[in-house]
Amino acid sequence: MSSRYRKYDGGDPLAPPVDIAEALDAIGEDVMAGYSPERAMREFLRRGGEDRAGLDDLARRVAERRRDILQRHNLDGTLTEVRELLERAVLEERKQLARDAMMDDGDRAFREMRLDNLPDSTAAAVTELSDYDWQSSEAREAYEQIKDLLGRELLDQRFAGMKQALEGATDEDRAAIQEMLSDLNELLEKHARGEDTQQDFDDFMAKHGDFFPENPQSVDELIDAMAQRSAAAQRMLNSMTPEQRQELMELSAQAFGSPQLMEQLARMDANLQSLRPSEDWGGGESFQGDQGVGLGDGTGMLQDLAELDALADQLSQSYGGARLDDVDLDKLARQLGDQAAVDARRLQELERALRKSGAMERGFDGELRLTPKAMRQLGKALLRDVAQRLSGRQGQRELRQAGAAGDLSGATREWQFGDTEPWDIPRTMLNGVLRRAGDPSGPRLSIEDVEVAETEARTQAAVALCVDTSFSMAMDGRWVPMKRTALALHTLIGTRFRGDSLELIGFGRHAETMDIEQLTALDARWAKGTNLHHALLLANRHFRKHPNAQPVLLIVTDGEPTSHLEPNGEVFFDYPPHPMTIALAVRELDNARRLGAQTTFFRLGEDPGLARFIDSMARRADGTVIAPESDDLGAAVVGSYLGSRGPRSRFGAGSYGDFFGGRGFWVG
Known part of the structure; x- marks a missing residue:
């Protein structure tokens, strides 16, 4: 038995399991704002949590690294190094000519003239001196370094690490490379014809495997790895200026002092491009820095840029069927470090946990939606927030008491x-x-x-929560607070007052009863109209269905009634409010009062006309007017409901310090 070990890359092994509570709260908020659950989940993963990096943060770091590569480097490193070696060779040769007193004056003059008349082009000058008989050993060595450097750089473009591996290479080493390239091209061409076998690949790797540290297991793996590198080399050439590209092409013929290397590499590039045409062979980048890099390092940077582009696409999650499992953690660690991969892995675990937690499910239409379990969890969170707000009102505190007088709860x-x-x-x-x-x-x-x-306290209530769903609620930023209020009240009644019956009624141009899932997922409606008349008709119908319960009418609105229901069922709309619209709303409010409803109006906004109308309606119904801020709406409505279940009280506008009277609640 043998064991294989590698560096642990799973992050903190003592880190707690993924907690989805924060994610569910944020997702629920976005759903109530009109997002689909799928989009809400994506948005949370993009933003991240309080102590968790999100996709946007990782994408920002990817973009910064890409920008840093382009702004720091340029691609003339090899050309600059060749130019410096050429200048050193010429300088050493001039020194030698000046020192050599035994040389024939005509021969010295001819050599000096040849050196003086070298072309301005580095490539042309190197070619011009290819047959020059160097008198200085230092000059000859510098010139030979040019040919050696070009050969190693061209190989490093296609085989990463070859530049360092071939430093000080012998003629036998170069012959081995030529043989490897020849055998490789034969294998690639045989594969293109469909004539190769696994044995051909195995024989090739047995002979030349030392050149391929990636240790490919098949010819396809070999082609994939080499095509990516070769395509990056081509993109590097495309990124050069035309002058740089021309210089490099001319210099390539001097690699190792022979054009054979370049011929084999060009043949290999053509084979790889025909086998993997889907690689990016035509792209290019704009390098703007002052730090020159050689051909091999530049090709590696083009590969890095390709990896960063792939990571940016994966992190964007903007394509169909995108999942966080698509993010390549190995590439992310290579480009941004191990911690980035750990952060991405935690997001992957969070996404899987959200999908498997039962918090979201797909409906018959295939759309993702929050489950009742998730709604209950979100409602409990909202109720805790309401409890904290109630506990801070006028010295009040969060109460655990279940009623000052009543039956023992145990x-x-x-x-x-x-x-x-x-x-x-x-x-x-x-x-x-x-x-x-x-x-x-x-x-x-x-x-x-x-x-x-x-x-x-063992009383039963029939509660009608009428919430304004007209376009002004969404326009003025009251849409989400309205939904939060409804969900908090629904959760309170469903968990602590199960004997009570809650009816949720949304009223815009017309009114309709809704379940909590329907209301929380409701998109903003931009049709004009506030049909309080229709809402009160539905509320009174609810009260009549529960004759033995205490009717509680809660109305949340930011506008005067501007529409009503005609006898034929059609909706009538007019602005300013038509007298008939007002009269019908008042008639139904009178009916609610005759049914014994305890009525509270929650007036949103500072419109004086709305304030006068609501105040007059409250006086007529012997009810209460509350004018909370949007953030306090949930506490106001829940407090009013709790107060209605105790001894009946009368409150002035804007007051809700004593709402829970003798009946409080505890949220665990």
């Missing part, structure tokens, strides 16, 4: 100042015994030992 809690509930004696005494076990010298009974019994 639950207990720690006594707090102001509580009037009966003590739970067994729990209180047990707390004292347990405390004294750790501190025998302490008192037998302390105030922190006291627990009181919760009581439950």
